[in-house]
Every structure is written in C-alpha cells, then in structure tokens.
Amino acid sequence: MLGNGVKRKLDEDEDGLEEHRGLVGDGGAGPGGLSQASYTLQRQTVLNMSLMKLYGPRTGADLGLRRRVLINNVVRRIHDDFRQEGAVGAFFFSVPSAAPAAAPEDESCRQPPPSPPSFGVLSSPLSALDSCLTPASLLEDDLPLFFTLPPSSSSPSSHHHLHHSPRPPPPSPSPKDSFSSALEEIEELCPPSSPPPAVVKEEARGSQEEESWLYKLRLPSPSLPPLPPARLGPADASPSSPGSFLTDFALDDVLFTDIDTSMYDFGPCPAPSGAAPSKMADELVRSMSGYGAAAAGASGQNQPFKMDLAELDHIMEVLVGS
C-alpha cells in the first residue's frame, strides 16, 4: 500500500493487480461481465486493500472518519457479495464492521476498537485475511472489555483462571462507581425473556451518547440474534480450508471459556433475569470452542499476510465450488 500522496509506481508495484485494475475500475465489473475467477480475484484484491487500510500500520488518527466509513462500506459490500453467493462464502468471509467503531475521537468507541459484536457472534469466523491481520494480542486485549461487565470481575478472573488459581470471592463494587451504575442499568434492561432489539435500540437512542458505551456493553446479552445453526455444526467448519485460517483460536478458546465462567459468577443479571444472557454466552462459547477445535485440528499456523493471489483464488474456487 502506498502512503498518502506518494506517487504511484504503476509498473513496479502491482504486476498481479495491473491486469485486473482496468476491469475493476471499468465500472462494469459485475459478476456477469467477467469471468467468475477474475471477478473473484479482483474482489479479493479490493478486500485485501481495504482490510490493510483499516487494520494496517497506518491506521488511527490519520484515517478520517469519512475515509474509514467509505472503506468499511466497501468491505461490507464485498461481504454482502459473499453472502449472496451462498452460505459458505458468507461463513468464511464475514468481516467485522469495525471500522467506524474504531473512530478514536468518538467517546462511544473508546472501548474496544474492533467492535465486540462483530468480533463475537455476528461475524465470529474471521476471514482468512482478517485473522491474519488481527493479532491475537489485540483480540485478547479487547475481549475483557467486551465481555466484562464488571471490570473487577473480568480481568482478575481471567488472570486467575489462566494461572489455575482459585477464584477469589466476588468483590462488591462500590455503588458510586460508574460501572456498577452501568450494571444496574443492564439489570433493568435484562428482562427474563430477551426483549426485542428494537426496544434496546430505542432506549439507547434516547440516552445521550455519553451513555452509548453502555449500550455496547448491553449488546452481547439481550440483543444477540440466535446463532445460525449452521455455524454450530462441526460439519460446517469445513475442516480443510477454513481451519487453516483460524489460527488464533486456541488462545481465544481459553479466554472465552474463562469469560463464560466469570459471567456465571459475577453476572450482571441476577439468576432469574440473567438466564438469557448466560445462555447466550454459553452458546457463544460452544460455538467458539467449535472453531477453536477446528483451528487446533488444522495445520495452519500463522499464515503470511501476503498470500499468493493465485492461492487465494484457488481457495475461492474451492469455496465457491463447494
């Protein structure tokens, strides 16, 4: 990727892209207009570039919100494209729609840069590139923020768990602390049966953005859509191709399990009302463990990011074919 304002080096740089560039740019780049393979390759090229822009080294403040939103929409669009091509495509290439959420200047997004729901259930299978682009450390950092409702519970708990030490009794959060007030709000928002997401939305809109981070915390519990059954089945995690991409899930597995228990122990919702969220979490954990197993079973270690385009193409062929 060339920097902003750096002169293009048309000839040296992208021999592979060059031939497809005209086609991509030509506007008529609908799937019908081109051979399926080259269209797929183009799409993958654009997706690679987009992900590099969003998660690459030059992200952060110099990425304006407009740019980030536009790039993210490109990714979404390609994602939709995959989804239209069939469940398999959608499964492997669902991409977190995290870009706008990463806006550094936005108060509501000061929490985890890759948005929790998009990482979690909604698009848990990170795409091939994405799993390479998002280092495990980053995921680790984000997860506690995502799942931890009480901060006192999650980070220490995960810490202890990792060290196989007995869990300390739940610390009672001070009532003045903002997190506990957040918890109260979450409790209020957690009726026995999960409410329609619209209600939550309404509520969140009503409250000012200063509180919208709360909404973020609420998200994982009540408003999670049920997991598509296809994602849970072991048959789905097509052992051969996808497994090799899901390299970082061994670590995540630990984290997820851990967080799951923490949710049982310190769950924001008391037993009667907390049933739904913890069930969701449980499902989540199971689904993730499924992936983890797939990942563990697969040979793939850290794939180099610059994957050969031909190889990608081949993979796409396989996926589309199957």
Place this chain on the structure above:
Amino acid sequence: VSYWHINNTFAWCETAACVRVCACVCVSDIISTVEFNHTGELLATGDKGGRVVIFQREPESKTEPFSQGEYNVYSTFQSHEPEFDYLKSLEIEEKINKIRWLPQQNAAHFLLSTNDKTIKLWKVSERDKRPEGYNLKDEEGRIKDISTVTSLQVPVLKPMDLMVEVSPRRVFANAHTYHVNSISVNSDCETYMSADDLRINLWHLGITDRSFNIVDIKPANMEDLTEVITAAEFHPHHCNLFVYSSSKGTLRLCDMREAALCDKHSKLFEEPEDPNARSFFSEIISSVSDVKFSHSGRYLLTRDYLTTKVWDLNMESKPLETYQVHDYLRSKLCSLYENDCIFDKFECAWNGSDSVIMTGAYNNFFRMFDRNTKRDVTLEASRESSKPRAVLKPRRVCAAGGKRRKDDISVDSLDFTKKILHTAWHPTENIIAIAATNNLYIFQDKLNSEMH
C-alpha cells in the same frame, strides 16, 4: 490552439507578485483553504501550519493600468496552534480547514477560521492615521506641564504607515466531537453553522458558550454508521435554508422553520445509481466532497470524485448538468484506491454570474465548464509553465489508448501528488485563486481586465 472563452473572448493570465515562494515544500505551508471576501478586495488563505494569510487587491493606479487586480500580502497571523486533547489522547492539528468572511458592516473586516475542533472569529482592521497636536499630551502621550501650554490648537489626524491589526474576537470551542469540515455564515449575518462528520451546529456570532445542534446523523450504535456529512452551506438569501452533502452522494436541503432539529430533510437530492456502472468503488466516487449554492440561490453545485454536477433546487431526482472532470481516471480507480487518492476532497466554485463553474484535478490542472456554451477547458497552475501575465495554454489529457496529439499528456504521466483541491472565484469579476500545494496562483481574465 484556441483559447477558452467565457462570454466574450478572453484568456486567463497570471497576475504578478502573489505567488508564495517557498523553495522547499514544508508541510506546514500547504494551503488548506482559499476564500475571497464579499467584495473580492481581500483574499484569505489558511494553511496546515494554522496560519492565515490575507491578500489585498491593489487599488487601480492611473500610471500602471496593469497593476489593478494584483493581490499583495496584507496581513499574516497565526490563527490556530496545535493542541492536545488529554481526555481522549488525541492531537488536534492546527490545520485551517475553512475560512469564511462575514459581510462587511464597518471599516473592519471579520472572518471565521476553523481547524478540526475550534472556530475563531477574527477582526481585521487597519490604521493609517494617527492624531497629532494634542494640547495636554505630548507625542509620546505624556501629560504636559500645564504651565508650558501657552496656546491651544486643534488636533489633526496625520497619515502614518499603514498598520493592519488582527485580533481574536470570539473562540467557539468544545462543540464538535468529530472533525469540522465546513462553516457557513448565514444571510441574517447573526448566525453561522459548523458541520463535522456527523453533526451540524448553529451558533450566534456573539455567543461562544452555546450552540444548537441542528443535524445529528450519529447512529445510536456506531457500527451502524455508513454515512458521514461531508459539507454544509447556508442558502445565500433564505436564512432558514441550508444544505448538507453526504458520503453516499446525497444532498439534503433542510428548513429550520420546520423543526429545531432538522433530522428530517425538506428535500433529498439524489441521482439513482446506474446499475451498469456499479463497481466496488461506486460509493466512494459518488461521495460528495463539496457543495456550493449558486449566487442566485437557485442551483447547487456539487463535486464528487470524477464529476461536478449542477442541481436545480426544484428537481430532486437528478442533476441538471453533469460535467466530467477527469473521466480518464475511471479505469484507474483501483490504483487510486490503493494510494488513497480516491479520498481526495476536491472543492468547486461558481463564477460571479453562475454561468461558469470551476474545480480542481490532478497534475496541478484545474477545469472550467461554461454552462451556456457547454465548452470546457483544462488549465495548469504551475510556476514552470506560467510567468506573470503569461497566457495559460489549455492542456489536454489523453486517455489511455486514445489518439495522442502533440502536447497531450498521457494519463500515466499525471502527477497525483500535485492536486488542486482548493479554488475560489472572485464574487463579481473573473479572477480566480488556485491553491496548488504550497503555492497560491491568482489568474485573471486578461481581456476583461484590459476593458477596465
């Protein structure tokens, strides 16, 4: 080679002495905005270093008829300084994003300048006389000994060297979470608005601690965010109307009489997407980078990546006119996406009579389109090719594979680091200001100026 014509025959030539000379391209010298005041007598530029430079047009002299129209530096001041937001751990650049002049109401001039977060109101006034001959004070202002005063005289104003004073009058801070991209002074001359990526605020020019949010497109959940505000402007005559453009290529006209919060637009201007032209970059290239009301208030001029469009306020379904700025780049979008040029925000401008529009392009080229004759021209702003008073030669870019004439520039040799993003047109005359990285070019329609 035929020169381009507007109304009557004329060609653009550069006026002298106003090119800012800087041997090295310092980043802080890169011009980030250009704006004429309402009479065209003054021209303000802002740069990445937070400075504002004001140029003044020289008054016509009888001995040198050509000197009329030349702009010379009038005043320079530091408008914004780099800051650091400790709460959010963010650096706030000092770069001047926009400058807007207030209509002149007395001898002083006022302008608004903004960086990403803070808008400032500046007073620019000049002093060229000083009172002399006080009876009780001496030249230095010390009280004289009464006993030495033997006669009385009438104090007089004596001319002195012109002194331009610039003083900050108001600082409008802490109202924008995102980056301010537009400010626009209302025709009521009492209020103005400031737009960032997701919100538009309405201010009173005299009140700094309060503003009213008139548009808010921030979704409750930032993951649902797919659209941002890219520019906004008040109607030139109706103080209740304003327009804002979005990254999805739409324009929304809002009427502040309808509701305090203009979340619902009065009119939505949008061109349906051509399904045949759909590509991965359709949305990016349709993102509106600038919107300007015509002086008459009847039309809207917008700029997107490849085209500039004129909309009639009475027709929402499609633009009245669409002009291709650099259609030859359509086959290069993938490269332009890769090197981020596709996100460049080109501005656009009307001439004084709303009959010609102007906008920038790459390779220090800028384009003009005559709406009546449908003729267009590509001109180049560069020091190498233009000397003072030299007549600009129209340039031509030949698309890849096209027939190449002598002097044509091929698409592949365009320099994408030389881009003309900011342009301004004198409010009544054919004088234009072009910002090309750290150089400001002022061109004038030659025949027109000779007629003066």
